[in-house]
Amino acid sequence: MPHPFVLLSAAVSLDGYLDDTGPERLLLSSPADFDRVDEVRASVDAILVGAGTIRADNPRLLVNSPGRRAARVASGRPEYPLKVTVSGTGELDPAANFWHTGAEKLLYTTDKGADHAHTLGLATDVVPLGPDLDWRRLLTHLHEVRGIDRLMVEGGGTIHTQLLQQGLADEIHLVLSPLFVGTPTAPRLFGPGPYPPGRLRLLETRQIEDVVLMRYEPTAPGTGPLPAAADHHWLRLACELATHCPPSRTAFSVGAVVVAADGTELSRGHSREADDPVVHAEEAALAKLAPADPRLASATIYSSLEPCAHRASRPKPCARLILDAGVRRVVTAWREPDTFVEGADGNGLLAAEGVEVVVLPEYEERAKAPNGHLLG
Numbered sequence: 176m177p178h179p180f181v182l183l184s185a186a187v188s189l190d191g192y193l194d195d196t197g198p199e200r201l202l203l204s205s206p207a208d209f210d211r212v213d214e215v216r217a218s219v220d221a222i223l224v225g226a227g228t229i230r231a232d233n234p235r236l237l238v239n240s241p242g243r244r245a246a247r248v249a250s251g252r253p254e255y256p257l258k259v260t261v262s263g264t265g266e267l268d269p270a271a272n273f274w275h276t277g278a279e280k281l282l283y284t285t286d287k288g289a290d291h292a293h294t295l296g297l298a299t300d301v302v303p304l305g306p307d308l309d310w311r312r313l314l315t316h317l318h319e320v321r322g323i324d325r326l327m328v329e330g331g332g333t334i335h336t337q338l339l340q341q342g343l344a345d346e347i348h349l350v351l352s353p354l355f356v357g358t359p360t361a362p363r364l365f366g367p368g369p370y371p372p373g374r375l376r377l378l379e380t381r382q383i384e385d386v387v388l389m390r391y392e393p394t395a396p397g398t399g400p401l402p403a404a405a406d407h408h409w410l411r412l413a414c415e416l417a418t419h420c421p422p423s424r425t426a427f428s429v430g431a432v433v434v435a436a437d438g439t440e441l442s443r444g445h446s447r448e449a450d451d452p453v454v455h456a457e458e459a460a461l462a463k464l465a466p467a468d469p470r471l472a473s474a475t476i477y478s479s480l481e482p483c484a485h486r487a488s489r490p491k492p493c494a495r496l497i498l499d500a501g502v503r504r505v506v507t508a509w510r511e512p513d514t515f516v517e518g519a520d521g522n523g524l525l526a527a528e529g530v531e532v533v534v535l536p537e538y539e540e541r542a543k544a545p546n547g548h549l550l551g
């Protein structure tokens with residue numbers, strides 16, 4: 176199910192702490208960086224923090240700039256983003272600033288937590304998500320029921336850790352602050368546990384007074400039927416590659432990318448590339464790799480269109496080339512229509528031989544865009 180774009184935002188000390196252990200909130204950002212955070216808040220539909228942050232910091236989580244609030248209203252959005260929190264127990268202070276400032280509030284919790292929250296009379300909508308809190312359900316609910324497209328997550332570490340480990344973070348805004356905490360029991364940004372493998376992509380570094388902002392994007396593909404945030408990135412790239420194809424009235428324009436398990440791009444291709452009038456995108460991408468490349472067995476292929484199952488111009492269709500290459504996961508945006516081949520079912524062929532096929536229909540329109548002239 177489609178989710179909002181999830182942006183994790185945090186500031187850490189040079190020794191990696193989110194806070195110290197004192198009663199007051201440790202100010203890690205500089206004044207200009209707090210203003211940058213205000214700007215990011217003004218750009219999103221909702222801001223989420225964990226119950227631990229409400230207890231420790233008693234934050235208001237407002238857009239402070241009147242100009243930014245006015246711009247939101249002028250563009251038809253609420254003056255403040257929706258404020259969202261997460262608690263398993265529902266044990267939250269009804270007097271906390273979170274409930275009494277800004278616009279609408281929403282508490283996601285467990286069934287038990289919802290009962291407790293109701294007895295406390297918290298000034299918020301309460302959404303129970305079952306016996307346990309499931310992040311995918313939460314994000315789907317935020318998107319589908321509350322119409323949230325962009326979500327900013329402002330901590331704390333328990334929340335950031337889960338979203339990153341579950342492959343649900345699309346971008347990280349990390350501010351490094353020039354001070355030390357030095358207390359081992361102070362909260363850290365990311366806790367132990369299984370993270371997506373490999374290196375994240377550095378999108379930007381920016382000095383802001385005496386702090387440094389780093390923006391990162393996860394790159395490692397998901398590993399099963401559920402899409403990870405990086406799957407969206409790579410499928411968008413495949414759709415973008417489809418727009419580079421030489422035009423044709425007799426074949427689709429398709430883009431494909433092969434990505435290793437650690438997020439390294441191995442190869443890419445698009446239909447009819449390099450003056451080959453019949454080459455397909457997946458075929459072109461796979462041809463750039465040695466057949467014995469050991470990374471293929473755990474790689475994911477992203478293709479804007481379902482890999483073909485029948486082919487007149489070559490001995491093997493792309494679904495067979497993928498199987499022969501040993502790739503076990505395929506992510507695609509658009510099922511092949513009957514335009515050239517009736518009942519083509521490349522996804523079915525792949526799945527029948529044990530390949531995990533993930534279809535993300537929210538990218539179908541992008542995949543179709545360079546093929547409009549074929550679709551009537």
Ligand SMILES: NC(=O)c1ccc[n+]([C@@H]2O[C@H](COP(=O)([O-])OP(=O)(O)OC[C@H]3O[C@@H](n4cnc5c(N)ncnc54)[C@H](OP(=O)(O)O)[C@@H]3O)[C@@H](O)[C@H]2O)c1
Nearest residue numbers: 185186194225226227228262263264308330331332333334
């Ligand atoms: N430097 C920064 O940028 C920054 C930003 C934010 C926060 N912080 C600091 O971070 C610290 C707080 O971090 P934290 O890790 O203790 O708390 P947190 O991440 O804000 O919240 C953790 C709480 O959220 C609920 N929760 C999280 N995942 C859950 C799940 N899967 N199921 C059910 N409930 C879940 C639980 O609430 P219940 O206990 O109610 O069940 C849990 O105790 C504070 O010291 C704060 O100052 C720093």
